[in-house]
Amino acid sequence: MAIDLQQIGKRFRFYTNLKELEMEDLKAMTGSDEETLSHIIYGRNIVLDELVTIIKNFKDLNPQWLIYGEGSMFKPMDENGNCHDHQKGCLKKDKAAYLKQMKDMLIELDAAEVAKGHKPDIDALKAKLDQLKATE
Known part of the structure; x- marks a missing residue:
């Protein structure tokens, strides 16, 4: 299955909009610079290592959905129904x-x-x- 960088960008934008994350939030959460994050958000010049590093910072984001558009956007909640995103909490x-x-x-x-x-x-x-x- 081919990886479509623009679709990855759209899905990541979809996720960050849903979680109400601004560029400053993303920079603080990932330790990445604005240029790297912008490349991912707009689906251009994505370096796979950078994408993997960033994905690790979003505990509730399903990487299979982000990269291939398969499955649910969010990883399943734990057995107690707790949200995986401890930094931002559940949706506001x-x-x-x-x-x-x-x-x-x-x-x-x-x-x-x-x-x-x-x-x-x-x-x-x-x-x-x-x-x-x-x-x-």
Whole structure:
């Protein structure tokens, strides 16, 4: 399976937006400079070693999803239901705002995948989000 740097960038941006992480947060959490982080966020000139080093700092981020778009964005919670991200905690947004942002970002990711001729399970994810929204 080929690695698409632009898709990695979009997924990483999706994750950091969802977690409400600004560039200063990313620099502090990873110890990386702004140029390296910008290259990853915008999907250009990514050095694999730098990407791996950065991924290690996000305990809840599923690297398989980030790199290949497979599986869930987040690693499973532990058996106690605890969030893996001890530095930032769990999501700060209310559920409705979170679901709306997720849906908007899924639409953006879906458009990018369709433009490349891929048809992932985005429709299934959208249906789950609609289901969650309906249960509020």
